[in-house]
Amino acid sequence: MADERTFIMVKPDGVHRGLVGEIIKRFEQKGFKLVALKFVHASEDHLKKHYEALSSKPFFGGLVKYMSSGPLVPMVWEGKNVVKTGRIILGETNPFDSKPGTIRGDFGIEVGRNICHGSDSVESAKIEVALWFHDAELLNWTPVATPWIYE
Ligand code: IDP
């Protein structure tokens, strides 16, 4: 369905390394539609909620520190199969396992500095979008290129 949505976020290392435009570009040029975007410095509490499912992992504390150490660029992207395709655009969790051509494969080395986040399912995307954005921040618009992307 062309109205599937995913939550993508540039992490602090991606922001510090000047990769915000590069990451947006890859989703934009694929044909996905930008629905929401902001620039925020999130609290540890907010990030603990975002990564709730990982709270028992040994790296959880370090992950929350890293994610709250600097600005983030949370975004919502929409399009057919955008959740799965978004994960392919990002690469594997560990940049070492990520193929060239993916964001993590092209720009990262270590799992704890993997540049970007992407929802892993349609369900978790809904939860993450609601955690990071108010409904009024999700814009309703139709790109003029739509009939040149979808048949
Ligand atoms: P994902 O971001 O590819 O969905 P998850 O397993 O959901 O991967 O893990 C969330 C984030 O936690 C990863 O993107 C990475 O930043 C961090 N992380 C995952 N595994 C490790 C690890 O073994 N050491 C340090 N950080 C990790």
Ligand code: MG
């Ligand atoms: Mg995940």
